[in-house]
Amino acid sequence: MSATYNTRLSTVKIENLRLRAFIGFMDWETEKLQDLVISFSFKYDAAAASESDDIKYAVDYKAITKDIIELVENKSYFLLETLAEKIYVQIQNAAAGLEDISVKIEKPNALRFADSVMVKIDGKDRYNTAIIALGSNINSEQNFSDALKLLQDCGFIMQRTEFLKTKPLKFESQPEFLNGAVLLRTKKSLSELKMHLKQIEALLGRVRTDNKNAPRTIDLDVTTYNGFVIDQEIQTFPFLLDFVRQLQPSIQLENRDLA
Incomplete structure (x- = not known):
């Protein structure tokens, strides 16, 4: 983000x-x-x-x-x-x-x-549907647990993927990542949701440096929103594609223009 x-x-x-x-x-x-x-x-x-x-x-x-x-x-x-x-x-x-x-x-x-x-x-008055991707490689299990609790302030978590370990892809000199995603029903607009995720990241000690791929306590991104693919990096990380297929199989990912 x-x-x-x-x-x-x-x-x-x-x-x-x-x-x-x-x-x-x-x-x-x-x-x-x-x-x-x-x-x-x-x-x-x-x-x-x-x-x-x-x-x-x-x-x-x-x-x-x-x-x-x-x-x-x-x-x-x-x-x-x-x-x-x-x-x-x-x-x-x-x-x-x-x-x-x-x-x-x-x-x-x-x-x-x-x-x-x-x-x-x-x-x-309507609920929106979003997939939120989570990633962490600093005290990851605790930060995932804390992030899930804070995400409930955004709406209702309807489903989640299994959490899995992945190797860092862009900056390899760091620990493995814990990755996962949740299906969220929320009344927040896309802009409100993005700002709320940034607030959660800050609360959990996310520090941003010039190295965008550096280790982080938590990374929260809107992957899809009301059926649209929002995350421009979804093709870069295969597990993101898998998360969407698990949580929203109705979304056609192949040959789909990104938002």
Whole structure:
């Protein structure tokens, strides 16, 4: 994990996207297109985009909007809740590390005496799924035990791998490492989770030097987050690939672009 990790969150908001769909379960609702007003927003770390002024580092909200139009326009759904969930998942799967996703759907004139009916999903109410990799070669068993206790402040540990000894790969003049990983359910966003892991490392005496591969009391990294591979070094350390296959076999690692 980078010692200088620092997010620059930006909010992207699309408001009042006006579409039509067959929505409802009454006969007339399934036969006549109904007006829908859709708004959504999300946050992402825009540091690279703002510094470079290069679109390739930005989240393509135009493409996301186009996908939502395709999902909604002239399609058939019984419930606003179903459509809101599909839009939420569509946005969540659009890019790694999208935070605080919010989706709001309004159906004007759906109820007598009311302007509209609204269904809203707030990502802050949802749990995220992450794989956290642990590594240590200084008093490793005790530091693993302490780290696991502190990780419970981030959420719920659902599963863990076996802990295994590995030889150092990049800086060989040091003791073997103890490595493992846990599957975590957390309400923390990706940026919050990374900062919390840095805090745990500091509490357990992690000292960073110019040698990034030096011995350490504990190393905690987000390997995957909501199905996206986050750790750029996953291809360098074979055991990380094994951990993902054990904890989240649904993630396709082969030929998958990294976040």
